[in-house]
Structure formats: structure tokens, C-alpha cells
Amino acid sequence: MGEYIKYPHFGRIDQLKNEGRELLGKDICWTIKRDGQNIVFWHDGTEVKFGSRNQEVPDSSIDSKVRATPEYKKVVQLLTDEPDVMVYCEHMGSGRGPTKIEMPRKKEKLILIDIWKDSFFNYNLLHQYAHKYKIPVVDKVKQSRPMTMEELQQDKVELLAWCKRHKKEGVVGKVYYQEDQIIFKEKIDLPAKPLKKSRSQDHPSFPEMPEEKIWSAIAQAKEECERNDEAWNNPKFAMPRVARHLSTQAREHCYATPADMFSWYTAFKERER
Numbered sequence: 001m002g003e004y005i006k007y008p009h010f011g012r013i014d015q016l017k018n019e020g021r022e023l024l025g026k027d028i029c030w031t032i033k034r035d036g037q038n039i040v041f042w043h044d045g046t047e048v049k050f051g052s053r054n055q056e057v058p059d060s061s062i063d064s065k066v067r068a069t070p071e072y073k074k075v076v077q078l079l080t081d082e083p084d085v086m087v088y089c090e091h092m093g094s095g096r097g098p099t100k101i102e103m104p105r106k107k108e109k110l111i112l113i114d115i116w117k118d119s120f121f122n123y124n125l126l127h128q129y130a131h132k133y134k135i136p137v138v139d140k141v142k143q144s145r146p147m148t149m150e151e152l153q154q155d156k157v158e159l160l161a162w163c164k165r166h167k168k169e170g171v172v173g174k175v176y177y178q179e180d181q182i183i184f185k186e187k188i189d190l191p192a193k194p195l196k197k198s199r200s201q202d203h204p205s206f207p208e209m210p211e212e213k214i215w216s217a218i219a220q221a222k223e224e225c226e227r228n229d230e231a232w233n234n235p236k237f238a239m240p241r242v243a244r245h246l247s248t249q250a251r252e253h254c255y256a257t258p259a260d261m262f263s264w265y266t267a268f269k270e271r272e273r
Contacts, residue, residue: 002042035097043083071110209255
């Protein structure tokens with residue numbers, strides 16, 4: 001029976017202990033790194049539970065989306081049959097993923113990326129479980145055994161070029177057949193985000209209008225109401241004139257127009273009592 005164990009974080013090839021030299025002469029399984037949210041499933045001895053990458057109890061929105069996928073019941077059945085394993089899936093939400101690299105998706109689904117029992121299952125065994133329970137599985141794109149750092153670098157470059165062409169986030173490499181499994185990832189450069197000008201770049205930022213200027217503008221609005229035989233205490237007549245005089249004051253003296261004009265109008269009337 002299991003407990004919550006989040007999916008491990010792993011770095012790039014040059015961040016490995018020996019900067020990738022430990023991969024030479026080893027069989028590397030390269031799979032696609034999908035642009036979704038990692039979900040871990042386990043059996044606690046009573047029922048199947050799941051959590052997100054960093055939360056044993058996921059947010060309610062994630063919880064409902066995962067349960068609504070057609071793969072959810074299949075993963076539950078897998079763990080009911082095999083309660084001693086941990087199942088790791090990628091939740092592919094509708095629309096675009098977090099990195100915006102993959103094409104938009106119409107439906108929510110789960111993709112099987114790993115199964116753990118003392119160590120991660122090799123890809124062939126992972127694929128067998130996916131086939132048995134009819135769960136989509138992450139695609140393998142290459143199996144290689146680089147003998148030199150140049151060959152390893154060439155594999156990486158070719159695969160990242162493939163990812164760019166096919167709009168994938170990157171690849172995950174795994175060396176299964178040794179005591180300490182080696183896992184790493186390589187990702188393409190994220191697409192540049194268009195620069196957005198802030199409001200301060202488009203418009204000057206004027207200082208706030210001093211209170212005496214505000215009272216002066218409102219006083220002029222009141223005088224205008226009285227000249228036109230309009231009820232000053234009625235906002236229907238007063239507020240259009242207050243707004244116009246405050247805006248004029250701001251424009252003529254290079255101040256920011258007060259935001260809550262009605263509050264200033266109310267405060268002005270309180271001062272008159």
C-alpha cells in the first residue's frame with residue numbers, strides 16, 4: 001500500500017553529477033515531455049487517492065477535472081488490481097497547456113507517464129500496463145546508446161529540433177537498467193512573449209490633485225447648479241457638473257482626475273453642514 005510521493009524533479013544533462021558522462025554506453029529511452037500538470041495516484045489500503053505535483057490534496061478545480069476524464073476510472077482499476085504501485089500521469093487540460101507550446105486541446109485527458117514500484121518501470125512494461133488498461137501512454141521517440149559526448153549532444157539537438165517541428169515542450173531521457181536510474185529532461189526554448197506596454201508607458205502619470213483644488217472645482221459645480229436652478233442635493237443634477245469641473249481642473253493644472261468623485265461630492269456636502 002502506498003502513500004503520497006510526488007514526482008521527482010530532475011534537471012538537464014549538464015546538471016547531472018558528471019555532466020552527462022554517466023550516460024555514455026548506457027541505453028537511453030527518450031520520451032516526449034508533455035505540457036500538462038503532473039498527477040500522482042496511489043492506493044492507501046482503503047481507496048485510490050490522487051494529488052498534484054506539490055499537493056497531496058489537490059485544489060477542487062483540479063480534483064473535478066481529473067475525475068471527469070475518461071481515463072480516471074481506468075487508473076483507479078489499475079491501482080485496485082495493483083495497490084503496491086504508484087501511478088504518475090500528466091493531466092492534459094482543455095485549451096493550451098502552461099507553456100503554450102502544444103496545440104490547443106478540445107478535451108481533458110490523462111496520459112500515463114510512469115509507474116513506480118521500488119524503481120520506475122521500464123518503457124516496455126509501462127506500455128504493457130497502458131495497453132492492458134487502455135490508458136494513453138507517453139510516446140517514445142528514440143532509443144539510443146551514445147558512446148561519446150558528441151553523440152549524446154547530437155541526440156539532444158536532433159530531438160529538440162523534432163520537438164520544435166511537432167510543437168512539443170521537450171524530451172525526458174531515462175536509463176532504466178542499473179541500480180540507480182538516471183533521469184533528465186531537455187526542453188526547447190519557450191516562445192518569446194509579445195511585449196506589452198504598461199499604462200505608464202502609454203500615458204504620463206500625473207500627481208494626485210490637492211484637496212483644495214478638489215474643493216474649488218466642486219464649489220464651482222455647486223455655483224453652476226444654483227445659476228441653472230438645479231437642486232444641488234440631487235446627484236442626478238450635481239454629479240455631471242462635478243465630474244466636468246474636476247476633469248477641467250485636472251487637465252488645466254496637470255493633475256490626475258480623482259477616482260471616486262461621488263465620495264468627494266458627499267464629503268463636500270458634509271462640510272457645508
